[in-house]
Amino acid sequence: MLSDYFPLLIFLGAVVLFGLLALFLPAFLAGSRQSAAKDLPYECGIVPRSTARRRFSVSFYLTAMLFIIFDVEAIFIYPWAVILHGLRWFGIAEMGIFVAILLVALAYIWKKGALEWGS
Amino acid sequence: MIDTSRLGIDYGVLLPELVVTATALLVLVLDLLIPPGRRRWLAAVSALGLLLALLATVPLWGADRSAFSGTVIGDSFAAFFDVILLSTGLLTVLISPRFLRSLGLEYGEYYVLTLAAMAGMMLLAAATSLMTIFLGIELLSIALYVLAGFARRNLRSQESALKYLLLGGFASGFLLYGMALIYGATGATTLHGIAQFVGASGSSVLLLVGIGFLVVGLAFKASAAPFHMWTPDVYQGAPTVVTTFMSVATKAAAFAVIGRVFVAAFPTIRADWYFPLAFVAIVSLGIGNFVAITQSNLKRLLAYSGIAQAGYILLGILPGSSEGLAASLFYVAAYAVMNFGAFAVVTAVETRVGEGGTEIPAWTGLFYRQPLLATTMTVFMLSLAGIPPTVGFFAKLFVFRPLVEAQLWAPLAVAIVTTVISFYYYLRVVVVMLTAPEEAGRPAREPVSRVMGAILVFCSIATIVLGVFPTVVFDWARTAAALHL
Numbered sequence: 001m002l003s004d005y006f007p008l009l010i011f012l013g014a015v016v017l018f019g020l021l022a023l024f025l026p027a028f029l030a031g032s033r034q035s036a037a038k039d040l041p042y043e044c045g046i047v048p049r050s051t052a053r054r055r056f057s058v059s060f061y062l063t064a065m066l067f068i069i070f071d072v073e074a075i076f077i078y079p080w081a082v083i084l085h086g087l088r089w090f091g092i093a094e095m096g097i098f099v100a101i102l103l104v105a106l107a108y109i110w111k112k113g114a115l116e117w118g119s
Numbered sequence: 120m121i122d123t124s125r126l127g128i129d130y131g132v133l134l135p136e137l138v139v140t141a142t143a144l145l146v147l148v149l150d151l152l153i154p155p156g157r158r159r160w161l162a163a164v165s166a167l168g169l170l171l172a173l174l175a176t177v178p179l180w181g182a183d184r185s186a187f188s189g190t191v192i193g194d195s196f197a198a199f200f201d202v203i204l205l206s207t208g209l210l211t212v213l214i215s216p217r218f219l220r221s222l223g224l225e226y227g228e229y230y231v232l233t234l235a236a237m238a239g240m241m242l243l244a245a246a247t248s249l250m251t252i253f254l255g256i257e258l259l260s261i262a263l264y265v266l267a268g269f270a271r272r273n274l275r276s277q278e279s280a281l282k283y284l285l286l287g288g289f290a291s292g293f294l295l296y297g298m299a300l301i302y303g304a305t306g307a308t309t310l311h312g313i314a315q316f317v318g319a320s321g322s323s324v325l326l327l328v329g330i331g332f333l334v335v336g337l338a339f340k341a342s343a344a345p346f347h348m349w350t351p352d353v354y355q356g357a358p359t360v361v362t363t364f365m366s367v368a369t370k371a372a373a374f375a376v377i378g379r380v381f382v383a384a385f386p387t388i389r390a391d392w393y394f395p396l397a398f399v400a401i402v403s404l405g406i407g408n409f410v411a412i413t414q415s416n417l418k419r420l421l422a423y424s425g426i427a428q429a430g431y432i433l434l435g436i437l438p439g440s441s442e443g444l445a446a447s448l449f450y451v452a453a454y455a456v457m458n459f460g461a462f463a464v465v466t467a468v469e470t471r472v473g474e475g476g477t478e479i480p481a482w483t484g485l486f487y488r489q490p491l492l493a494t495t496m497t498v499f500m501l502s503l504a505g506i507p508p509t510v511g512f513f514a515k516l517f518v519f520r521p522l523v524e525a526q527l528w529a530p531l532a533v534a535i536v537t538t539v540i541s542f543y544y545y546l547r548v549v550v551v552m553l554t555a556p557e558e559a560g561r562p563a564r565e566p567v568s569r570v571m572g573a574i575l576v577f578c579s580i581a582t583i584v585l586g587v588f589p590t591v592v593f594d595w596a597r598t599a600a601a602l603h604l
Contacts, residue, residue: 083121086121087121087123090123101144104144104147104148107148107151108147108148108151111151112151
């Protein structure tokens with residue numbers, strides 16, 4: 001029973017080995033050349049303008065959280081759209097209920113002012 | 120064209136849960152529409168929804184309707200727990216408005232979250248698949264995390280919510296890992312499939328480790344020792360109405376799952392799960408009853424008492440028989456009535472006195488100031504201690520009986536010794552209430568709100584009536600415990 005998982009163990013070992021190789025091999029093969037630019041934090045290729053340790057508006061956090069909710073909604077809608085043709089009206093009704101519930105949530109956060117920025 | 124009839128869609132099985140969910144959404148919308156001064160109506164709408172859901176459980180009694188590809192079932196077991204949970208929710212919603220107003224917390228979200236937690240708990244009672252069990256646990260937990268921190272300006276409430284969230288998330292992790300291992304060992308997520316596999320090929324190391332993790336996660340939700348560390352702090356910090364609700368309803372829901380999983384899905388390997396569950400029961404009885412003695416705060420005292428009560432309920436599961444399960448179900452019903460009552464009295468006192476009202480010294484001479492509260496509290500304390508003619512006595516008796524029949528002497532001995540010890544702290548509350556206050560003269564009587572008074576009288580009458588005629592409910596419990604998957 002447990003021996004069925006032996007290939008998984010080999011795979012796990014290979015993953016760890018590859019990671020270690022990728023980490024340490026370049027030091028031997030390529031050597032290292034330090035420069036000031038290499039010590040900068042990586043920010044999509046743009047030269048950093050100031051320190052990252054400053055206060056952010058809490059609205060960023062709220063927006064990110066709301067985004068995730070509606071992001072998950074989209075994840076549910078994609079597979080549904082693929083088989084909608086077979087589901088017919090049953091599928092329409094089910095998704096209608098799902099979206100209606102999310103609409104209630106949207107109405108709630110809208111009315112509570114969670115979509116206002118910094119007022 | 121996809122054949123949807125094979126999915127086993129049967130909305131009737133989930134009708135109580137659907138009604139509660141719809142009520143939650145309705146309250147959320149109403150909260151946006153009505154002016155803040157009218158928020159009492161939200162309690163009325165919630166209560167109405169819960170009553171409707173109570174009606175919707177009626178057809179489930181005596182039914183055996185497995186639905187949604189075997190992930191949920193509508194049977195007497197689910198209906199039994201639905202009635203306990205819905206009644207608890209209904210009474211909670213009724214005592215809430217006044218208490219919330221006294222704290223300045225009259226928000227509609229309170230009712231929405233309570234109803235969401237209710238939906239999760241009821242789903243747990245009906246769940247017959249690892250996935251629906253996890254869904255129900257998360258639904259009730261996430262709502263309760265927010266409710267525990269509902270008094271958000273109060274530092275203790277914040278502490279309570281944070282502790283519950285961090286430890287609860289950890290426990291959910293254990294639960295999910297256990298489920299993954301059980302699935303790995305048996306290749307099934309429905310309890311029916313798991314029971315078939317286990318019945319045919321017995322247990323394996325993988326399965327037992329999975330069951331072990333499952334016990335950790337469920338014992339955490341039922342606040343059974345040694346996974347009880349969060350209970351006193353969370354119970355003390357959360358607003359008292361929330362504590363009232365979660366101490367009763369969460370425990371009932373957790374035991375619904377424990378009962379269904381261990382007695383219905385794993386009866387063939389009872390020899391393997393007996394020891395860990397017996398350990399949890401014995402440690403709960405010991406820690407709960409001993410540590411409660413030293414408590415000076417009533418909410419903490421009742422938290423430790425709740426840990427001990429979880430131990431008693433677990434005793435009925437140990438024999439692995441449906442007779443034992445029936446005893447556990449009866450105990451859950453009895454616990455719901457008496458523990459709800461006890462916490463409701465704490466709520467009433469705190470509404471009047473403020474936060475200091477949960478400290479035991481504040482209860483000195485309560486009998487002379489608020490005779491109704493003190494009298495009903497005495498009934499609940501005697502019942503929790505298990506003194507006849509209250510329901511608590513028969514609950515304990517029914518749980519002990521299957522232990523004698525199965526000759527499980529060790530848990531029985533611990534239970535009897537710790538019950539005697541528990542008399543001390545339950546009766547101490549009564550003695551404190553009867554002690555005359557030091558100030559001279561007759562203290563002025565302080566009236567209790569009419570709704571609260573009615574609910575307390577109802578609960579104490581139920582405690583005594585069920586103690587005098589326990590067989591009616593016990594017969595129901597026996598019907599509910601006759602499980603098949």
